[in-house]
Every structure is written in structure tokens, then in C-alpha cells.
Amino acid sequence: MQVKFLTQEQDGSAVYAEVLEVLLLLRGQYRLETLTAQIKKQQAQGYQLVYVQSDTGILAVAGFVVTEKLAWGKFKNFLLTSCWEN
Numbered sequence: 001m002q003v004k005f006l007t008q009e010q011d012g013s014a015v016y017a018e019v020l021e022v023l024l025l026l027r028g029q030y031r032l033e034t035l036t037a038q039i040k041k042q043q044a045q046g047y048q049l050v051y052v053q054s055d056t057g058i059l060a061v062a063g064f065v066v067t068e069k070l071a072w073g074k075f076k077n078f079l080l081t082s083c084w085e086n
Helices: 014-024 032-043
Strands: 002-004 047-052 059-069 074-079
Touching: 002 014, 014 032, 014 047, 014 059, 032 047
Parallel strands: none
Antiparallel strands: 002 047, 047 059, 059 074
């Protein structure tokens, strides 16, 4: 298994589509096209996605932002999808 960052350069690839399909499990209000647009918008603001990939496919996806706040200092905001073994 490997943990990798999802980049905009991967847009259009099979891996990119597979990662988004996993995200859609928790974000069902989006379609694949609208989710892609939203991710690009948020990535421009510092949003990052990482995914766990095995030989059988994508096992988990996490989206996060690292920012600094006056009250808390460095702050991490995470979304983690379900994890499973295919």
C-alpha cells in the first residue's frame, strides 16, 4: 500500500476518477463533474487530498487543509472517507 497526494496534473486519469468515486460516498450532493470543479477551486486555496492505494485499488481518501489561526496556531481540518479492503 502507498499513500499519495492527488494532484491537478492527475485530472483525467483513472486514479483521479477512482479517488473521486470514493469521495462521492460521503459527498453525494456532488456529481463527478461538479466535485472535480469544487476540488480544483479548493486546491487553489490550499486544500489537499491524499489517498491510500493498494494493488486492488483505492482504499481510503483524506482531504485536509492546514492553516494558522490566532486562537489555535497551526490548525488541521480533515475529512476521511471510509476505509476498506477490496
